[in-house]
Amino acid sequence: MTEPVMRNSLDPALRERAARVIPGGMWGHQKATQMPEGYPQFFARGEGPRVWDVDGNEYVDFMCSWGPIILGHRNPTVERAVDAQRAVGDCLDGPSEHLVDLAELMVRTIPHADWAMFQKNGSDATTSCVTMARAATGRRKVLVARGSYHGAVPWCSPSLAGVTAEDRAHVLHYDYNDVDSLAAAVRGAGDDLAAVLVTAFRHDIARDLEMPTRHFAQTMRALCDDAGAALILDDVRAGFRLHLGGSWETLGVRPDLAAWSKAIANGYALAAVTGGDRFREAAQKVFVTGSFWCSAVSMVAAKATIAELHAIDAPAYLERVGNRLRDGLAAQSRAHGVAIRQSGPAQMPLVLFEDDPEFTKGALFCRQALARGTYLHHRHNMFLSTAHSDADIDRALAATDAAFAAVAAAGG
């Protein structure tokens, strides 16, 4: 099978320049050397469900900028609202009226929320939640699921470089979906338990995604209530894709505090903390701020995004197109005799290959799909947007059919 030709001259030239002036050429989760070979590092354009790399190659985008894009790139409704706000101002000596509108909208949208505050990074929101829980309870221990990602600051970073033991002195671990380990960790914290922190579902990289069981969520709620500790839902990655009221609404379990970011403003830099009245005073007491946290444009973008998500019932739409992709992949997997495991919610799917400990099949599959205009990830959950039409899914499935054939031909 001949692989379609991708243009590739500007990306390597940029990488060469980047290597001189950026340590390692790039940092963090968007570092292309962590992707299968041939993936571009640099992007030029986004429109609806599509992105273009700097060499002009066009892709149906199943990473959605790693989550922020939920209505498609450059959603016209959001961009119009932003245009109007930019014409008057963004970063001023204080917030705009849109701060109040947005906080009210969050409180109306999210059942556990009596109030909201805003930041810029997911890490800002998770760190604020932990600090608020400690301020409210006067306790120190925070329980975190082993392997869960909650941000890129010393207390929770996946890397230990530059991290001291004290940064994590009060972080204890439990296993996701394991109520016994959770109960044991709660006991381990004794009378010093400030909070249990949990992601909306288990979305650790490079392993099957796992939805929380109702039993796990309800047990966590009960244990937090018994201990007087805060249940903090880290909805940074999943927020607004599974349920507009918070991802655990589907389980009937409400957190005390929740961290939001990514999809909240369709790509504009914003994060949020929502909480119940029990934590209002603590939220007021902690000192959290940032130079750009009150900027009006991102709040206007969030207002427009959340209104649109309501109007089109985005979680249901995302689930439908996600299932169209999932069903198509399942059929192709059977037809080509290449076994895969699909996991996680349809809105944020993951595809792993059986007998693929080094993700080599997955990397081959993704490279083949990429060369056919479909941008997938081989070991991180992907993201759907409401700009993905049935036709976009079908276009992607044409690419994945050829990609499955390549994996089968390689002995997959």
Add this chain to the structure above:
Amino acid sequence: MTEPVMRNSLDPALRERAARVIPGGMWGHQKATQMPEGYPQFFARGEGPRVWDVDGNEYVDFMCSWGPIILGHRNPTVERAVDAQRAVGDCLDGPSEHLVDLAELMVRTIPHADWAMFQKNGSDATTSCVTMARAATGRRKVLVARGSYHGAVPWCSPSLAGVTAEDRAHVLHYDYNDVDSLAAAVRGAGDDLAAVLVTAFRHDIARDLEMPTRHFAQTMRALCDDAGAALILDDVRAGFRLHLGGSWETLGVRPDLAAWSKAIANGYALAAVTGGDRFREAAQKVFVTGSFWCSAVSMVAAKATIAELHAIDAPAYLERVGNRLRDGLAAQSRAHGVAIRQSGPAQMPLVLFEDDPEFTKGALFCRQALARGTYLHHRHNMFLSTAHSDADIDRALAATDAAFAAVAAAGG
């Protein structure tokens, strides 16, 4: 003297709504209850050197959004560059070519910089610097000047609410501009000294600003070199206003790592770390990232901002208009027989009143100026922008002349 009438109906109504859905009605450094009575909380518009509150009151703005605005609100050159980038994309699956351009521009502009990385908050940048210094040295202790502000995260927040002792276990203190206390702190860190962190000048709130002495800066450099520790310059607040190459270029002292934010992109959310080759490997090793850190619009804004700052020699311009304001205030102070102390660089001035321990004279002065269309701060350094013309300064001085008269009349 009759005070001019300020419109004030929308702001209180918004505050009332905000009190219900935002803890304390507002958070952080832009909380208007920390300003003199009558200051607005909510803003509607900015243009050049002027801002308008939600009630339509117009002010010559001497806070510049607390630092980010250095070319004036909605600078046309920056906004045009942003318009062009917004037409194609912002937050994509990876960075744009502008990341590389901007890193190269920082390296060309800043003598100590062999590389650059980008974030969203000043706290992201200072925290990254500390983490990189620890990763590079394998040591833990970080020296911080007593009372200096380096961000709003637990290891450095000015509030202890929700902060554990361990968050600050490896933070030791020295006194700004006091080489003996610095040397003692270095000795106290023993062989565990990772870094000395220092602000560009002493800009702690509610006290006279203080420029670093050359002796202090050079001694810090020598002590860091002797110990093999990193000298980290926190240029978040002052960066690009005193010297485009970093604020300590004026002293002939170069840091190993520097944190930037605020003015870097004229109001667009961006922060940066710059460093020398000695810290390149450590910078590559630490895991720091954020959902919006690679967004193209803020990088395009930074490129346009820094280019413009070069083109017009912004630090010199800011110094000139800052001195026009300072000289005018000094003359008015003498004429009204109201003694003041002016401190700090002319680009970031502070005005305090003699015999004013509770800042009541300062608050009265600022309220009177505010009612005459001049937005000042009574105990935090202010900021000039290149959009401030001589006429704007003179307009402000007309307001401050009346404000001095009011302070004198009140027995000041």
